[in-house]
Amino acid sequence: MVVSIHHPTCSSPFLRPTSPKNGRHSSRKLILRTGILWGNADKAKTRIMTFGSSKDKADIDLEVGERLYLGMDFGTSGARYALIDKEGAIRAEGKREYPLYTSKDAADWLSSWKMTLHSLLEDVPVSLRPLIASISIDGTSATTIIIDSATGEPLCRPLLYNESCPDALPAIKSIAPANHTVCTGTSTLCKLVSWWNSDDSDKESALLLHQADWLLWLLHGKLGVSDYNNALKVGYDPEVDSYPSWLLSQPYSRVLPSIQAPGTSIGPITEDIRTQFGFPKDCVVCTGTTDSIAAFLAARATLPGKAVTSLGSTLAIKLLSTNRIEDARFGVYSHRLDDKWLVGGASNTGGAVLRKLFTDEQLEKLSEHINPMIASPLDYYPLQAVGERFPVADPKMEPRLYPRPESDVEYLHGILESIARIEAKAYGLLKDMGATEVEEVFTAGGGAKNEKWTKIRERVLGLPVSRALETESAYGAALLALKGAQYQ
Ligand SMILES: Nc1ncnc2c1ncn2[C@@H]1O[C@H](COP(=O)(O)OP(=O)(O)O)[C@@H](O)[C@H]1O
Numbered sequence: 208m209v210v211s212i213h214h215p216t217c218s219s220p221f222l223r224p225t226s227p228k229n230g231r232h233s234s235r236k237l238i239l240r241t242g243i244l245w246g247n248a249d250k251a252k253t254r255i256m257t258f259g260s261s262k263d264k265a266d267i268d269l270e271v272g273e274r275l276y277l278g279m280d281f282g283t284s285g286a287r288y289a290l291i292d293k294e295g296a297i298r299a300e301g302k303r304e305y306p307l308y309t310s311k312d313a314a315d316w317l318s319s320w321k322m323t324l325h326s327l328l329e330d331v332p333v334s335l336r337p338l339i340a341s342i343s344i345d346g347t348s349a350t351t352i353i354i355d356s357a358t359g360e361p362l363c364r365p366l367l368y369n370e371s372c373p374d375a376l377p378a379i380k381s382i383a384p385a386n387h388t389v390c391t392g393t394s395t396l397c398k399l400v401s402w403w404n405s406d407d408s409d410k411e412s413a414l415l416l417h418q419a420d421w422l423l424w425l426l427h428g429k430l431g432v433s434d435y436n437n438a439l440k441v442g443y444d445p446e447v448d449s450y451p452s453w454l455l456s457q458p459y460s461r462v463l464p465s466i467q468a469p470g471t472s473i474g475p476i477t478e479d480i481r482t483q484f485g486f487p488k489d490c491v492v493c494t495g496t497t498d499s500i501a502a503f504l505a506a507r508a509t510l511p512g513k514a515v516t517s518l519g520s521t522l523a524i525k526l527l528s529t530n531r532i533e534d535a536r537f538g539v540y541s542h543r544l545d546d547k548w549l550v551g552g553a554s555n556t557g558g559a560v561l562r563k564l565f566t567d568e569q570l571e572k573l574s575e576h577i578n579p580m581i582a583s584p585l586d587y588y589p590l591q592a593v594g595e596r597f598p599v600a601d602p603k604m605e606p607r608l609y610p611r612p613e614s615d616v617e618y619l620h621g622i623l624e625s626i627a628r629i630e631a632k633a634y635g636l637l638k639d640m641g642a643t644e645v646e647e648v649f650t651a652g653g654g655a656k657n658e659k660w661t662k663i664r665e666r667v668l669g670l671p672v673s674r675a676l677e678t679e680s681a682y683g684a685a686l687l688a689l690k691g692a693q694y695q
């Protein structure tokens with residue numbers, strides 16, 4: 208039985224850039240690969256010349272009437288877009304850092320994400336926008352936004368993917384099955400229950416959305432729609448395609464969004480945004496997914512035993528398995544991918560720790576001097592702050608990044624090797640819990656470009672490790688847009 212919870216649709220919000228609120232506006236265009244579209248009107252083909260890209264592409268021909276598909280990734284440290292054709296070739300891509308907005312001395316993430324969405328749409332080449340048939344977005348998992356469904360205004364600040372609300376855990380453990388995915392402080396359900404129990408605002412028209420849902424709502428204007436990947440951590444059961452009865456019987460269940468499969472057409476882009484950016488009348492907006500699932504989709508891994516490690520700000524692992532496993536005690540859960548399961552979890556270790564110590568340029572230079580075939584004797588647990596989600600779910604776990612050697616090359620080697628050991632522990636845990644055994648690992652995210660790290664990981668994992676065909680989650684979101692356009 209599918210339970211759908213419908214919400215009144217409030218007036219669609221305008222996607223207008225909000226002026227920085229007492230904060231710096233530091234958004235800037237970092238990389239833009241764009242195209243110049245020209246062609247002889249009576250020619251069957253138009254020609255695209257890309258310039259300024261890191262990958263020189265030959266002239267690319269677009270069939271007259273061909274359509275394009277736009278994916279956007281709202282990750283931890285910034286957002287990207289990828290525009291692809293029906294064969295999956297990239298026609299344009301770009302990225303933006305999040306501008307810093309503050310409100311009452313706290314980060315104003317909603318203004319930052321809204322401005323970044325506007326900037327990414329502005330970065331899409333004007334000449335290609337009329338060809339865009341569909342749009343989808345991925346966001347960080349369990350990033351929770353609670354809004355007033357009558358006005359669209361937030362009822363509290365967004366709670367980010369790695370924030371924890373342990374105060375709600377006892378209540379959740381008393382209703383959910385033992386060690387269920389929601390039984391961890393960083394789960395979306397913990398964030399919802401913590402707000403429900405502590406916030407005295409009027410909850411009558413409250414509605415929960417995930418980051419990707421909220422961004423997509425800005426484009427399609429229909430409130431209360433999510434996907435079964437983003438909804439996993441609020442308790443949705445993708446196996447039976449409904450919220451479980453133990454959740455629906457709770458008073459706060461009425462704030463839950465209705466659920467579609469990722470890459471499902473929700474409806475047309477709103478007229479004001481369509482005309483503002485020059486999208487075609489038949490452009491549809493499709494449900495999204497989470498950033499690490501989008502990274503898996505981008506890697507195009509289709510066989511059980513294939514895995515994707517996302518080396519972004521965090522270390523997120525996705526292994527394609529024929530069976531579902533979950534245990535909140537270790538931060539292990541399974542996302543549905545059609546008729547199979549993406550088992551894994553997300554650690555708080557990863558690139559964000561590196562970025563606090565080294566710039567990307569320093570990482571590149573220092574890595575040149577690392578011999579990946581020699582094991583580092585240094586044993587760290589690289590965390591930005593106290594608390595780990597996976598493969599050990601311990602909110603009190605302390606970062607361990609000392610002793611620091613004189614040589615930064617040795618220090619970086621130790622950190623990269625220590626993160627590789629955490630990755631190996633994670634894959635070993637999944638095998639012990641009965642998931643399909645991993646046989647090959649593809650790498651996504653910013654760390655995928657580090658060939659020395661790839662070699663270190665191959666040695667530590669004892670498996671073939673390579674860079675994914677496409678390493679950006681935005682590409683995976685574009686594949687969801689393509690899917691949504693094809694199965695409207
Ligand atoms: N050469 C490199 N070696 C290892 N890590 C790198 C390198 N260059 C960038 N990174 C890391 O990649 C991360 C950014 O990856 P990205 O996928 O953009 O993150 P996210 O999407 O989570 O914001 C940064 O934390 C940075 O430290």
Ligand SMILES: O=C(CO)[C@H](O)[C@H](O)COP(=O)(O)O
Pocket residue numbers: 282283346347348349368497498499500519521522523551552553554
């Ligand atoms: O670390 C994160 C942000 O980058 C998210 O937690 C990541 O998306 C993993 O969550 P999921 O496995 O649900 O996709």
